[in-house]
Amino acid sequence: MNRRSQTLMIAVGLGVMLNPLNSSMVSMALPSLQEAFALDFASVSWIIFAFYVCSAAAQPVMGRMSDVLGRRRIFLTGLFVSMIASFAAAFAPTFGWLVALRILQSIGTSMMIAVGMAIVRVHVLGKQGSALAILSIFLSGAAAIGPFVGGFLIHAWDWRAIFLVNVPVAAFAFLLAWRVLPRDTPKKALDGPPPSRRTRMRQLDPVGILLFGSGLTALMLGLLAVSSSGTLSAKSVGLGLAGMVLLAIWVRHEWRHPSPFVPVRMFVRYPELSRVNLEFMLVNLLFYSIFFGLPSYLQSVRGLSELHAGWLMLSLGLCSLLAAPFAGRGVDRLGPRPLLLLSAVLMAGGSLGLAVIGTQVSVLWFVPILAAFGIANGLNGVAMQAALFEHTPAAMAGVTSGLFHTSRYLGTILSSLLIASVMGGAFTHDGLHRLGCILSVCTLVLVWTGRAGFGRTSRSPNR
Known part of the structure; x- marks a missing residue:
């Protein structure tokens, strides 16, 4: 990768990291928001749910808009919207206004996370595995450090700081992206000038x-x-x-x-696209079942403090972060399928560990389980995007990247539904065992599909 490509990757990375950073930081602000706006936990939780729901719906839309209207334009607009929404959210007079601005923030960050992947697909032609690994580091790193950053900012000031911290990051990313992102080239008709604005709106x-x-x-x-x-x-x-x-x-x-808006015929013609999205939804169901479920178990059943549970969970994020560069090199050398099979095997081992771990063993035994899921998440973040790009036409890179991230949010929400169904009204050790057994079955499906796809060649769309 030359210097310009590296600078482009930094600009895109700073933009795409705002979505996971803001989805994870706010979890530390829930008690402060409850106190500030005199709300119960169920009501204040909509500050998280609104962001997830809006991100899931907005990312394919913004990806399609970038395919039609231009990726540079949508990416820069997303940075500007995120900066304004974050600044205004810090001074929201009511909780309703805060949720509305949080939705606007979600729309802005969704512009970047969908379009950023498409920019890499189109403009970084060599060593795309390494490029995807860099983006995965930004995404995984933001998700991993989000709770720590949020807790530190709230402790140093108050909940407003988690919104204001976005402003300088978005401003710097905007200036950098303005300088390095390639300009949008109008798409010309076969026998005439570029399509009019009305024609482009119909294409949306x-x-x-x-x-x-x-x-x-x-x-x-x-x-x-x-x-x-x-x-x-x-x-x-x-x-x-x-x-x-x-x-x-x-x-x-x-x-x-x-x-x-979404070329559903393309998904029929290239079934691998549907397969990758379904697999990505399943791996996120597995990962977030651990990410959301285990901290509550460690605190309510094992008696750990928030600080000690947070330190233990850090192994999940750090292993995910460290695995991404190796995943990038592995994709460039071997392709995505061997890495996806390895990640499925790792999650199968971690799930079986949850299913059999005893009540009297040290909590340190959870570290290798978390490490297995963390490494698998780092491998999946790079390998599944590479598998998606293998079968995505360049002209549809925006909308397919958006749908890919929608699969992630669907998996996230299904994980919370699974946890609620398995644990019932309270976390228990038996509930953890049941969760481990269910996740083990899910990972066996992934191992089977990984073996079925290993070494298989399939049609790829024209680049």
């Missing part, structure tokens, strides 16, 4: 975007309602059914549309 497929956004939002809100209450209700079932109906209508609309 606003009806498809509306159906996708409303359907996915309804489905995710239904899942979250079940996860937060632990029971099925008429509201959660109604939201889930409405979401599935809207998504079914959306698929039918996209199949017939001459310029669809």
Whole structure:
């Protein structure tokens, strides 16, 4: 990678890290927000849920907009929106305003995280595995240090600091991206000038975007309602059914549309794209079941303090961070499939460890379990993006990258639903064993699909 590509990677990395950084930092601010706005925990939790739901729906939309309107334009707009929303959120007068600005912040960071992957796909032509490893370091590093940074800032000042810290980072990234991101080249028609603004708006497929956004939002809100209450209700079932109906209508609309928001025919033509997204959703269900579930178990069952549980969980993030560079080199040499098979085996070992660990053993025995999941997460973050890029046409890099990250958020929400279903009203050691058994079954599916895909060649779209 030459110096310009390295600078481009730094600019993109600083932008994409704002999404995981802000999704993890805010978890440390929940008690402060409860006190500041006089709310219960269920109400204040929507500061997290709103960010997840909006990110899941917005990232494919922003990816498609970048494919049509230009990636540089959308990336820079995302940085500007994130900077303004973060600054305003620090001075939100009510919790409702804070959630609204948090949604705006989510839209801004979603512009960058979807478009950033597409920029790498299109403009970094050599050693893409290494380039993806650099982005994975930014993403994994932000998620790993987010709780620590959030806790430090809140301790030093108050909850407003976790929003204001975004402003200088976004401003620096904006100036750097303005200088190094390649300018958008207008797409010319075959026999005439570039398409007009009205034509480009039709290419965005606003009806498809509306159906996708409303359907996915309804489905995710239904899942979250079940996860937060632990029971099925008429509201959660109604939201889930409405979401599935809207998504079914959306698929039918996209199949017939001459310029669809999401080219569903491409997913039929290249089934590997669907496979990668389903696998990514499953690995995130596995990872976040540990990420969200184990800290509560360590504190409520094993009696660890928040500080000691945090130190123990740090092994998960650090191993993920350290594995990314090796994953990049491995992808460049071997391709993604061997690394995906290795990550599945590691998660299978970690899941079996949860299923059999005893009540009297030292909590330090959780370190190798967390390390196995952390290394697997670092491998997956690079290898699955490389597998996606192998089968993605350059013209569709934005929307497919956005859908890829939507799969991550769906896996995250399903993990919270799984934890709530397995643990019930309280965390127990038996519940941890049941969770380990379920995760073991899921990892066996990954091992089987990894072996099935190992060494297999499949059609790749034209570059």
